[in-house]
Amino acid sequence: MTGRTLVLRASILALALAQSGCALTLDSSHLGVPVSLAGAAAAPDSGVPFRVTKHPVYLIAGLLPVSQPNLEDVLAGQAGTGTRIENLRIRVRSRWSDLLVTALTFGLVVPRSVTFEGVVVK
Numbered sequence: 509m510t511g512r513t514l515v516l517r518a519s520i521l522a523l524a525l526a527q528s529g530c531a532l533t534l535d536s537s538h539l540g541v542p543v544s545l546a547g548a549a550a551a552p553d554s555g556v557p558f559r560v561t562k563h564p565v566y567l568i569a570g571l572l573p574v575s576q577p578n579l580e581d582v583l584a585g586q587a588g589t590g591t592r593i594e595n596l597r598i599r600v601r602s603r604w605s606d607l608l609v610t611a612l613t614f615g616l617v618v619p620r621s622v623t624f625e626g627v628v629v630k
Contacts, residue, residue: 555629
């Protein structure tokens with residue numbers, strides 16, 4: 509193999525790995541309570557709003573998850589029997605402190621902030 513071919517293959521491998529980094533998969537099909545991403549447009553939801561922020565951590569530019577937020581645990585603490593969750597919003601972001609940690613560790617440790625917001629309706 510020539511040096512150019514080796515660099516090309518290494519670049520393709522690095523791009524493929526970077527594409528899968530920091531992926532967060534959330535599945536609401538087995539939560540036990542009805543969850544919707546939007547309520548009825550005609551009537552606003554009347555219920556108890558909630559907001560929970562979790563801080564997952566990844567290693568090696570986001571390739572290896574160390575800790576991830578569990579949607580079941582977050583929503584179990586909010587919803588009870590006979591309730592449903594409306595207007596669920598999930599925001600994944602990097603705060604300035606997250607970016608600082610990432611820069612200081614040269615991408616070895618990559619923290620994120622995940623915020624779950626919604627309304628618990630009876």
